[in-house]
Amino acid sequence: MPYQSRSGHRPARRDSKGGGRGTGPDPARRVAYDVLKAVHDRDAYANLLLPSMLRERKLAGRDAALATELSYGTLRHQGSYDAILDACVDRSISSVDSDVLPILRLGAHQLLNTKIPPHAAVSATITLARRVVGTHRARFANAVLRKVAARDLGEWLDIVAPDGGTDLVGHLAVTHSHPRWIVEALAEALGEDPAGGLAETERLLVAHNERPQVTLVAKPGRASIADLVNSGAVPARFSPYGVYLPEGDPALLREVKQQRAAVQDEASQLVALALSRVGLDGGDAHWLDACAGPGGKAALLAGLAGKRGARLVAAELQPARARLVAGAVRRSVRDAGRTVVADSTRPPWRAGSFDRVLVDAPCTGLGALRRRPEARWRRDAGSAAELVPLQRSLLDRALDATRPGGVVAYVTCSPHLAETRGVVGEVLAERSDVTVLRAADYLDDVPGLAVGDYAQFWPHRHGTDAMFLALLRRRSG
Structure with a gap:
């Protein structure tokens, strides 16, 4: 019987030849375990680690799909599983050692949120446990998972x-x-x-907690929506440069291989487009992305700038991320942008140098929890407050960098009020040279965006990440 998640996703079943060449006889579960352990032990990013591990261990097809479902599914539902596991161990789940805990979470996900038969889920998980944590601790995991298997998810949640x-x-x-x-x-x-x-x-x-659809951007001047539709994609609801990929690996698309298209959330595309749509009096030749890493928005902006004969400066503080930005910008419209390693809170450019400025500020990332489920466990209640001074400084310096009449887009992939309306309000209270534009007016095809003068995307309303946008025009004075 094929395995299938309760969300309808059909993860992999290892075929009779063993599928990929991962570690041990069950490579998909071993990959999932190693991802979960790396996230727990060293705050690894699953969206970066999992693809590299699948390539390294040569997992593809059904094995890769199963490893993906087990990794992301377990991370998404970790809080629920920990509450259930806490009720099934003699001591607090927090005291379980870091080698065993990923085994318990992985087993709980298979038992409670997939259609893998319970006996198969327990048997496969304990076989893995013997390999990675030894026989003694595998017996403990077996006892706990058999308690978990006694009830379904709804029954457990009623209890815990x-x-x-x-x-x-x-x-x-x-x-x-x-x-x-x-x-x-x-x-x-x-x-x-x-x-x-x-x-x-x-x-x-x-x-x-739902698996997000894959969204691609056709880079302006490099690819068209028609190109991607011919490759099996579906036009996006809102972005004129966006498509959805119903199934398959985006890396296998011709346009992605040729770097004429890339994976990019639709809201990320739209906030860059909104900045480009604001009318300006005077020149429009100099654009800045003040926090450009890893380069997705910078690549789109470079393409939009290049179509108008403008040029983008993409600034990034970290040299390694700046190299990613440089590659993304270089593969956009030729000669439309350049990348610099710079701290945008202490900028090397003169005040008033730019016509359009994007500040995609570092944030808690609460708007991308669909794609980075472990981020919800990485942050705490004080994380937003710690980031606010940096966000405020970046926005203030961005306004200084903008000429009178120019426009700044302040963007965060977080809806947290302290990082969004709070930051903008604090900066505006210190300045008399800024006019707030109604952001939703520049995205009038997208319903339910407006929060006063600001725009806020939501996964449950728009099918995008929860991206925040404020558009600010610099005045003389």
Whole structure:
């Protein structure tokens, strides 16, 4: 019987020849275990580690699909599984050693959120456990997972989740596998109060745990939507440069191989497009991406600039990331951009040098939890406050870098109020030379964006990352 996740995704089954050449007789589960352990032990990024591990161990097809489902599925639902596992061990789950804990989470995901038969899920997981943690600890894992297998996910959540009538935030946090502080922050950004119910917040949490579709961007001047549609993609809802890939590996598309197209979330495309759509009086030849790494928005901006005869300066503080940016910009429209290693809080350019400036500020990343599920466990309630001074400085210096009449786009891949409206409000309170433009007016094909003068994308409304956008025009004075 083929394995299938409860979301409808059909992960891999190892064929009779053993599939790929990963470590041991069950390469998909071993890859998933190694990813989960690396995320737990050294804060590895699953979206970077998993593809490289699949290539290194030569996993493809069904084995690669199973490894992907087990890795991302376990990370998305980790909070729920930990609450359940805590009820199944004699001591707190926090005391379980870091070699065994990924085994327990991996087994719980197979038992509670896939259609893998329970006996097969336990047997395969314990076989893996014997290889990676030894017989003694494998016996412990076996005992715990057999307790987990006694109930389905709904029954377990009825037992371990707080009562929704007395602690709605806690109930949603456990049921939908998010830290409590993130549930509170998202509810605040959506304008909901637990006393009045958190219906939309819950829809957002559900969306975070669904597998996102692959979105591509056709680089302006290098590829067209028609090219990608001919390769099997579907035109995006909102972006004139975007397509969705219903199935398959985007790296196998001809346009991606030729670096004429790339994977990029639709909201990331649209915030760059909004900046390019603002009308300017006077010159429009000098554009800046002040925080350009790893280069996706910079590549799109370079293409848009090149179509107008303008040039983009892509600035990135970290040399390694700057090299990624340089490659992305170089593969855009020829001679439309250059990359510099620079600290945009202490910029090397003169004030008033640019007509358009993008500040895609470092942030908590709460808007990309669908794609980077482990990020919800990496941050804490103080993370946003720690980033705010940097975000405020970047925006302030970006406004200084913009000529009178020019425009700045302040963007974060986070809806957290401290990082979005809070940062913009604090900077505006210190300056008398800025006019706020109504951002949604430059994205009028996208419904439900406007939050006053700002724009906020949402996964459950728009099928995109939760990207925030403010457009600010520099005035004389």
